Amino acid sequence: MRATLRALPTMMRVGFAEAIAYRAETVVWMLTNTMPLVNLALWSAVARGGTPDGTIGRYGSPDLVAYFLAALVVRQLTGSWVLWEMSQDIRKGQLSMRLLRPVHPIVAYATENLSALPLRAGFALPVAAVGVAVAGADHVTRDPQIVLLACVALLGAWLINFFSMILMGALGFFIEQSYSVFELWLGAFFVMSGYFFPLDFIAERAPTVFAVAKALPFYVINGFPVELLLGKHDVASALRHLGVQWAWVAAFVVSALALWNAGMKRYNAYGA
Numbered sequence: 001m002r003a004t005l006r007a008l009p010t011m012m013r014v015g016f017a018e019a020i021a022y023r024a025e026t027v028v029w030m031l032t033n034t035m036p037l038v039n040l041a042l043w044s045a046v047a048r049g050g051t052p053d054g055t056i057g058r059y060g061s062p063d064l065v066a067y068f069l070a071a072l073v074v075r076q077l078t079g080s081w082v083l084w085e086m087s088q089d090i091r092k093g094q095l096s097m098r099l100l101r102p103v104h105p106i107v108a109y110a111t112e113n114l115s116a117l118p119l120r121a122g123f124a125l126p127v128a129a130v131g132v133a134v135a136g137a138d139h140v141t142r143d144p145q146i147v148l149l150a151c152v153a154l155l156g157a158w159l160i161n162f163f164s165m166i167l168m169g170a171l172g173f174f175i176e177q178s179y180s181v182f183e184l185w186l187g188a189f190f191v192m193s194g195y196f197f198p199l200d201f202i203a204e205r206a207p208t209v210f211a212v213a214k215a216l217p218f219y220v221i222n223g224f225p226v227e228l229l230l231g232k233h234d235v236a237s238a239l240r241h242l243g244v245q246w247a248w249v250a251a252f253v254v255s256a257l258a259l260w261n262a263g264m265k266r267y268n269a270y271g272a
Contacts, residue, residue: 036075037127039196040068057201066139067198069131070226075195076124077117078157078221082109083182086169095267106166106260113162141231149238150228156245157221163252164217170256173263192216194223217252220245 044064047056059067086109089095098105132140141147168185171178190196192213199219203210213219224241227233233241 036068036071062135066135083165167256170259193218
C-alpha cells in the first residue's frame with residue numbers, strides 16, 4: 001500500500017502527460033458526453049412549441065439551460081471509459097504486463113481515468129459558466145454545505161461509474177465481448193438517470209416508472225448530483241440520498257472486486 005501511495009503522484013503526472021499527448025483521443029471521449037447540449041436544444045424547442053409561456057412541466061427556458069449544463073458538468077467529471085481499455089487488455093493479453101507491475105491494475109486504470117479530469121473540467125466548466133450567465137446565478141446553489149455535499153456526490157458518482165465499468169470489463173474473462181452488456185447499461189442510464197430529461201417530467205405522468213428510476217443506481221450517478229448543484233435538495237434530503245449513493249458505491253466495489261478475482265483465476269488457468 002505504501003509503495004502504491006508513493007507511486008500515485010508519478011502515475012497521475014504520466015497519465016496527464018498521455019492525455020495531453022493524445023489530446024485528440026481525449027477530445028473524442030469528451031465529445032461523447034456532450035449529449036446534454038443536444039437534449040437542451042431538443043427540450044427547449046419542445047417547451048417553446050408546446051405551451052404559450054414556453055415551459056415544460058416546472059421548467060422554463062432558464063431552468064432547462066441550468067439543468068442540462070449541470071448534467072454536462074456532472075457527466076464530464078464522473079464519466080469513465082475503463083471498460084474499453086480493460087476489454088482490449090484481456091483479449092490481447094496485455095493485462096499480463098499490467099500484472100507484472102507493482103501497482104494493482106485497477107489502481108492503474110483509476111489513475112489513468114482521473115488524470116484526464118483537468119482536461120475534461122477545462123472543457124465543461126467554461127460552458128457551465130456561460131450557462132450560469134444565461135440562466136442566472138439564482139439557478140445554482142450557493143449554500144456552502146450543499147456545495148460540499150455535491151463534491152461528495154460527484155466522487156460517489158465517479159466511483160459507481162468506474163467500478164461498474166470494472167464489473168462489466170471483468171465479464172471479458174468469461175465471455176468474448178462485454179460491450180453488449182454495457183450497451184444495455186447505457187440505454188438504461190440514458191432513460192433512468194435524468195440524462196435525457198429531468199425525471200420530474202415523468203413524476204406525475206408515470207409515477208411507477210419514476211419510483212423505479214429513483215430506486216436504481218442511475219439516478220444517484222447523474223440526476224442527484226445535478227439536482228444538488230441546482231440547489232433542489234436541503235441538507236437533510238442530500239444526506240439521505242448520499243447514504244443511498246454510497247451504499248451503491250459499496251455494492252459495486254464489492255461486486256467488481258469479486259468478479260475480478262474470479263476472472264483472474266480463470267485468466268491464470270490459461271497460462272496468461
